[in-house]
Amino acid sequence: MKIELANMEHLNAFKSYVDECVADGIVLYEFIFSHYEGYLKKRIAYARGEQLPKGWPPITTYFCIDNGVILGSIRVREGGNDYIENVIGHIGYETRSSARGRGVAKFMLAYIQDTLLTESVIISCDPTNIASRKVIESCGVEFINEYYYESEDLQVRRYQLHSAAVKLS
Template identity: 70%
Template structure:
Protein backbone atom coordinates (compact mmCIF):
# COMPACT_ATOMS: atom_id res chain seq x y z
CA UNK A 1 0.00 0.00 0.00
CA UNK A 2 1.30 3.35 -0.92
CA UNK A 3 -0.13 6.86 -0.75
CA UNK A 4 1.43 10.02 -2.12
CA UNK A 5 0.53 13.51 -0.86
CA UNK A 6 1.10 16.90 -2.44
CA UNK A 7 4.20 17.35 -0.29
CA UNK A 8 5.73 14.14 -1.59
CA UNK A 9 4.98 12.30 1.63
CA UNK A 10 4.02 8.67 1.21
CA UNK A 11 2.60 6.06 3.55
CA UNK A 12 4.00 2.58 3.02
CA UNK A 13 3.64 -0.80 4.64
CA UNK A 14 6.94 -1.55 6.39
CA UNK A 15 9.38 -3.69 4.44
CA UNK A 16 13.09 -4.49 4.47
CA UNK A 17 13.90 -1.65 2.05
CA UNK A 18 13.18 0.80 4.88
CA UNK A 19 16.06 -0.42 7.07
CA UNK A 20 18.40 2.57 6.68
CA UNK A 21 15.59 5.07 7.28
CA UNK A 22 14.31 2.94 10.16
CA UNK A 23 17.70 3.03 11.92
CA UNK A 24 17.74 6.82 11.82
CA UNK A 25 14.11 7.00 12.96
CA UNK A 26 14.62 4.64 15.90
CA UNK A 27 17.81 6.35 17.04
CA UNK A 28 16.08 9.74 17.14
CA UNK A 29 13.04 8.30 18.94
CA UNK A 30 15.20 6.57 21.57
CA UNK A 31 17.23 9.75 22.14
CA UNK A 32 13.93 11.55 22.74
CA UNK A 33 12.78 8.94 25.28
CA UNK A 34 10.24 6.97 23.25
CA UNK A 35 10.38 3.68 25.16
CA UNK A 36 8.86 1.55 22.39
CA UNK A 37 12.26 1.24 20.72
CA UNK A 38 14.63 1.27 23.71
CA UNK A 39 15.18 -2.50 23.69
CA UNK A 40 16.34 -2.70 20.05
CA UNK A 41 20.00 -2.21 21.06
CA UNK A 42 21.26 -1.76 17.48
CA UNK A 43 19.35 -4.82 16.26
CA UNK A 44 17.36 -2.67 13.86
CA UNK A 45 17.13 -5.28 11.09
CA UNK A 46 15.95 -7.99 13.46
CA UNK A 47 13.26 -5.73 14.91
CA UNK A 48 12.09 -4.51 11.49
CA UNK A 49 11.97 -8.07 10.11
CA UNK A 50 9.96 -9.16 13.15
CA UNK A 51 7.45 -6.34 12.54
CA UNK A 52 7.16 -7.40 8.89
CA UNK A 53 6.53 -11.00 10.01
CA UNK A 54 3.91 -9.84 12.52
CA UNK A 55 1.87 -8.38 9.65
CA UNK A 56 1.74 -11.88 8.13
CA UNK A 57 0.72 -13.37 11.49
CA UNK A 58 4.16 -14.98 11.91
CA UNK A 59 6.53 -14.96 14.93
CA UNK A 60 3.87 -13.40 17.12
CA UNK A 61 4.40 -13.55 20.87
CA UNK A 62 1.80 -15.72 22.62
CA UNK A 63 -1.58 -14.01 22.76
CA UNK A 64 -0.74 -11.33 20.17
CA UNK A 65 -2.81 -10.67 17.07
CA UNK A 66 -1.26 -9.73 13.68
CA UNK A 67 0.06 -6.15 13.53
CA UNK A 68 0.71 -4.20 10.34
CA UNK A 69 3.27 -1.40 10.57
CA UNK A 70 3.15 1.60 8.24
CA UNK A 71 5.76 4.31 7.78
CA UNK A 72 5.16 7.92 6.78
CA UNK A 73 8.10 8.78 4.53
CA UNK A 74 9.38 11.98 2.94
CA UNK A 75 12.66 12.10 1.00
CA UNK A 76 13.67 8.65 2.36
CA UNK A 77 13.20 9.84 5.96
CA UNK A 78 10.64 8.15 8.19
CA UNK A 79 8.54 10.89 9.78
CA UNK A 80 6.24 8.60 11.70
CA UNK A 81 5.21 5.02 12.33
CA UNK A 82 1.73 3.62 12.78
CA UNK A 83 0.66 0.12 13.79
CA UNK A 84 -2.73 -1.48 13.13
CA UNK A 85 -3.60 -4.52 15.25
CA UNK A 86 -6.04 -7.01 13.78
CA UNK A 87 -8.43 -8.91 16.00
CA UNK A 88 -9.53 -8.26 19.53
CA UNK A 89 -8.44 -8.95 23.07
CA UNK A 90 -9.21 -7.28 26.38
CA UNK A 91 -5.74 -5.70 26.28
CA UNK A 92 -6.27 -4.28 22.77
CA UNK A 93 -9.83 -3.10 23.47
CA UNK A 94 -9.08 -1.48 26.81
CA UNK A 95 -5.41 -0.52 27.00
CA UNK A 96 -3.40 -0.22 23.77
CA UNK A 97 -6.14 0.01 21.14
CA UNK A 98 -6.09 -1.28 17.58
CA UNK A 99 -4.03 1.66 16.35
CA UNK A 100 -0.81 3.01 17.81
CA UNK A 101 1.48 5.64 16.37
CA UNK A 102 4.30 8.05 17.06
CA UNK A 103 5.93 10.88 15.17
CA UNK A 104 9.65 11.40 14.73
CA UNK A 105 10.58 14.05 17.32
CA UNK A 106 12.00 16.44 14.71
CA UNK A 107 8.77 16.14 12.65
CA UNK A 108 6.28 16.89 15.42
CA UNK A 109 3.78 19.66 14.86
CA UNK A 110 3.77 19.13 11.08
CA UNK A 111 0.55 17.09 10.80
CA UNK A 112 2.29 13.74 10.37
CA UNK A 113 0.17 11.85 12.91
CA UNK A 114 -3.08 13.18 11.45
CA UNK A 115 -1.92 12.31 7.92
CA UNK A 116 -1.11 8.74 8.99
CA UNK A 117 -4.34 8.26 10.90
CA UNK A 118 -6.44 9.69 8.04
CA UNK A 119 -4.66 7.40 5.59
CA UNK A 120 -5.48 4.36 7.73
CA UNK A 121 -9.12 5.46 8.00
CA UNK A 122 -9.38 5.90 4.23
CA UNK A 123 -7.51 2.81 3.07
CA UNK A 124 -7.15 0.17 5.78
CA UNK A 125 -10.02 0.27 8.27
CA UNK A 126 -13.17 -1.61 7.32
CA UNK A 127 -14.79 -1.46 10.77
CA UNK A 128 -14.61 0.86 13.75
CA UNK A 129 -11.60 0.29 16.01
CA UNK A 130 -10.43 1.39 19.43
CA UNK A 131 -7.62 3.92 19.73
CA UNK A 132 -6.19 5.07 23.05
CA UNK A 133 -3.86 7.70 24.40
CA UNK A 134 -2.57 8.88 27.74
CA UNK A 135 -4.76 11.56 29.34
CA UNK A 136 -1.71 13.85 29.44
CA UNK A 137 -0.98 13.48 25.69
CA UNK A 138 -2.89 16.51 24.43
CA UNK A 139 -1.32 16.33 20.94
CA UNK A 140 -2.52 12.75 20.43
CA UNK A 141 -5.97 13.58 21.77
CA UNK A 142 -6.27 16.42 19.25
CA UNK A 143 -5.19 14.15 16.38
CA UNK A 144 -7.70 11.46 17.33
CA UNK A 145 -10.50 14.01 17.71
CA UNK A 146 -9.65 15.76 14.40
CA UNK A 147 -9.95 12.37 12.71
CA UNK A 148 -13.43 11.91 14.19
CA UNK A 149 -12.53 9.74 17.17
CA UNK A 150 -15.53 9.37 19.46
CA UNK A 151 -14.59 9.51 23.15
CA UNK A 152 -15.78 6.40 24.98
CA UNK A 153 -14.29 6.54 28.47
CA UNK A 154 -11.22 6.65 30.63
CA UNK A 155 -9.81 3.24 31.55
CA UNK A 156 -7.34 2.23 34.25
CA UNK A 157 -5.38 -1.00 33.79
CA UNK A 158 -4.32 -2.38 37.17
CA UNK A 159 -1.90 -4.82 35.49
CA UNK A 160 -0.11 -2.04 33.61
CA UNK A 161 -0.70 0.66 36.25
CA UNK A 162 -1.74 2.77 33.29
CA UNK A 163 -4.62 5.15 32.64
CA UNK A 164 -5.81 5.71 29.06
CA UNK A 165 -8.52 7.59 27.21
CA UNK A 166 -10.46 5.28 24.89
CA UNK A 167 -11.93 6.42 21.57
CA UNK A 168 -13.83 4.70 18.77
CA UNK A 169 -12.38 5.49 15.35
CA UNK A 170 -14.44 4.68 12.27
CA UNK A 171 -13.38 4.25 8.66
CA UNK A 172 -13.74 7.41 6.60
Protein backbone atom coordinates (compact mmCIF):
# COMPACT_ATOMS: atom_id res chain seq x y z
CA MET A 1 0.00 0.00 0.00
CA LYS A 2 1.10 3.55 -0.65
CA ILE A 3 -0.34 7.02 -0.15
CA GLU A 4 -0.60 9.37 -3.13
CA LEU A 5 -1.84 12.92 -3.46
CA ALA A 6 -5.07 12.85 -5.49
CA ASN A 7 -4.56 13.73 -9.15
CA MET A 8 -6.33 13.16 -12.46
CA GLU A 9 -4.26 10.05 -13.19
CA HIS A 10 -6.40 8.36 -10.53
CA LEU A 11 -9.66 8.96 -12.43
CA ASN A 12 -10.38 5.36 -13.51
CA ALA A 13 -9.51 3.96 -10.08
CA PHE A 14 -11.57 6.76 -8.51
CA LYS A 15 -14.67 5.74 -10.51
CA SER A 16 -14.49 2.21 -9.12
CA TYR A 17 -13.83 3.52 -5.62
CA VAL A 18 -16.78 5.93 -5.68
CA ASP A 19 -19.16 3.31 -7.08
CA GLU A 20 -18.29 0.90 -4.27
CA CYS A 21 -18.53 3.64 -1.63
CA VAL A 22 -21.97 4.73 -2.88
CA ALA A 23 -23.19 1.12 -2.94
CA ASP A 24 -22.01 0.86 0.66
CA GLY A 25 -23.97 3.98 1.69
CA ILE A 26 -21.10 6.44 2.10
CA VAL A 27 -23.01 9.69 1.67
CA LEU A 28 -19.96 11.79 0.79
CA TYR A 29 -20.09 10.48 -2.77
CA GLU A 30 -23.83 10.01 -3.32
CA PHE A 31 -24.29 13.29 -5.20
CA ILE A 32 -21.62 12.64 -7.84
CA PHE A 33 -24.14 11.01 -10.24
CA SER A 34 -21.42 9.77 -12.62
CA HIS A 35 -19.62 13.15 -12.67
CA TYR A 36 -16.43 11.54 -11.42
CA GLU A 37 -14.06 13.76 -13.38
CA GLY A 38 -15.66 16.99 -12.20
CA TYR A 39 -15.70 15.87 -8.58
CA LEU A 40 -12.06 14.74 -8.65
CA LYS A 41 -11.06 18.04 -10.30
CA LYS A 42 -12.89 19.92 -7.54
CA ARG A 43 -11.09 17.94 -4.83
CA ILE A 44 -7.76 18.73 -6.48
CA ALA A 45 -8.73 22.43 -6.68
CA TYR A 46 -9.64 22.41 -2.98
CA ALA A 47 -6.02 21.58 -2.16
CA ARG A 48 -4.99 24.79 -3.95
CA GLY A 49 -7.60 26.75 -1.99
CA GLU A 50 -9.84 27.09 -5.07
CA GLN A 51 -13.61 26.42 -5.47
CA LEU A 52 -14.04 25.93 -1.74
CA PRO A 53 -17.31 26.49 0.04
CA LYS A 54 -17.39 29.94 1.63
CA GLY A 55 -15.40 30.06 4.87
CA TRP A 56 -13.57 26.78 4.27
CA PRO A 57 -9.80 26.28 4.36
CA PRO A 58 -7.89 24.26 1.76
CA ILE A 59 -8.65 20.53 1.86
CA THR A 60 -6.06 18.12 0.49
CA THR A 61 -7.14 14.63 -0.56
CA TYR A 62 -4.86 11.59 -0.55
CA PHE A 63 -5.57 8.06 -1.73
CA CYS A 64 -4.33 4.79 -0.32
CA ILE A 65 -3.53 2.69 -3.37
CA ASP A 66 -2.56 -0.92 -3.82
CA ASN A 67 -1.94 -2.39 -7.29
CA GLY A 68 -3.75 0.51 -8.96
CA VAL A 69 -6.86 0.18 -6.76
CA ILE A 70 -7.91 2.96 -4.40
CA LEU A 71 -8.52 1.29 -1.05
CA GLY A 72 -9.26 4.45 0.92
CA SER A 73 -9.32 8.22 0.86
CA ILE A 74 -8.20 10.67 3.52
CA ARG A 75 -8.74 14.42 3.54
CA VAL A 76 -6.75 16.97 5.53
CA ARG A 77 -8.36 20.35 6.22
CA GLU A 78 -5.63 22.96 6.58
CA GLY A 79 -7.30 25.44 8.90
CA GLY A 80 -10.51 25.63 10.76
CA ASN A 81 -13.95 27.01 11.35
CA ASP A 82 -16.56 26.19 13.96
CA TYR A 83 -17.91 23.20 12.01
CA ILE A 84 -14.43 21.74 11.49
CA GLU A 85 -13.33 22.35 15.08
CA ASN A 86 -16.48 20.91 16.66
CA VAL A 87 -18.03 18.45 14.25
CA ILE A 88 -16.03 16.97 11.38
CA GLY A 89 -12.46 17.63 12.48
CA HIS A 90 -9.41 18.42 10.39
CA ILE A 91 -9.14 14.90 9.03
CA GLY A 92 -11.80 12.79 7.36
CA TYR A 93 -11.38 9.35 5.84
CA GLU A 94 -13.17 6.29 4.58
CA THR A 95 -12.22 2.85 3.32
CA ARG A 96 -13.95 1.01 0.50
CA SER A 97 -15.96 -1.88 1.90
CA SER A 98 -13.96 -4.59 0.12
CA ALA A 99 -10.75 -3.32 1.80
CA ARG A 100 -12.05 -3.07 5.36
CA GLY A 101 -10.29 -5.04 8.05
CA ARG A 102 -6.93 -4.77 6.26
CA GLY A 103 -5.54 -1.80 8.22
CA VAL A 104 -6.13 0.73 5.45
CA ALA A 105 -7.60 3.46 7.68
CA LYS A 106 -4.85 3.08 10.27
CA PHE A 107 -2.20 3.13 7.52
CA MET A 108 -3.64 6.37 6.08
CA LEU A 109 -4.00 8.09 9.43
CA ALA A 110 -0.51 7.06 10.57
CA TYR A 111 0.91 8.39 7.29
CA ILE A 112 -0.75 11.78 7.83
CA GLN A 113 0.35 11.86 11.45
CA ASP A 114 3.94 10.83 10.71
CA THR A 115 4.62 12.83 7.55
CA LEU A 116 2.26 15.79 7.22
CA LEU A 117 1.12 17.05 10.60
CA THR A 118 3.20 19.80 12.15
CA GLU A 119 0.78 20.52 14.98
CA SER A 120 -2.11 18.88 16.76
CA VAL A 121 -5.49 18.71 14.99
CA ILE A 122 -9.04 17.65 15.77
CA ILE A 123 -10.35 14.34 14.48
CA SER A 124 -13.85 13.05 15.15
CA CYS A 125 -16.08 10.08 14.52
CA ASP A 126 -19.56 8.83 15.20
CA PRO A 127 -19.49 7.41 18.75
CA THR A 128 -21.16 4.22 17.49
CA ASN A 129 -18.54 3.62 14.77
CA ILE A 130 -16.36 1.27 16.81
CA ALA A 131 -13.97 0.52 13.92
CA SER A 132 -13.23 4.21 13.39
CA ARG A 133 -12.86 4.80 17.12
CA LYS A 134 -10.29 1.99 17.32
CA VAL A 135 -8.33 3.43 14.38
CA ILE A 136 -8.29 6.91 15.87
CA GLU A 137 -7.52 5.74 19.40
CA SER A 138 -4.61 3.60 18.13
CA CYS A 139 -2.77 6.77 17.06
CA GLY A 140 -2.06 8.18 20.51
CA VAL A 141 -4.89 10.72 20.56
CA GLU A 142 -6.31 12.62 23.49
CA PHE A 143 -10.07 12.32 23.99
CA ILE A 144 -11.67 15.78 24.16
CA ASN A 145 -15.40 15.17 24.50
CA GLU A 146 -18.58 14.06 22.83
CA TYR A 147 -20.22 16.96 21.05
CA TYR A 148 -23.83 17.30 20.00
CA TYR A 149 -24.41 19.36 16.85
CA GLU A 150 -28.03 20.34 17.20
CA SER A 151 -28.71 21.67 13.69
CA GLU A 152 -27.90 18.25 12.19
CA ASP A 153 -28.98 16.17 15.19
CA LEU A 154 -25.50 14.70 15.18
CA GLN A 155 -23.36 13.38 18.03
CA VAL A 156 -19.59 13.13 17.47
CA ARG A 157 -16.68 11.91 19.52
CA ARG A 158 -13.82 14.45 19.36
CA TYR A 159 -10.10 13.79 19.79
CA GLN A 160 -6.89 15.75 19.52
CA LEU A 161 -4.45 14.04 17.17
CA HIS A 162 -0.82 15.00 17.60
CA SER A 163 1.89 15.10 14.98
CA ALA A 164 4.43 12.31 15.26
CA ALA A 165 6.98 14.79 16.67
CA VAL A 166 4.60 15.72 19.51
CA LYS A 167 3.52 12.10 20.01
CA LEU A 168 7.14 10.97 20.48
CA SER A 169 8.07 13.76 22.90
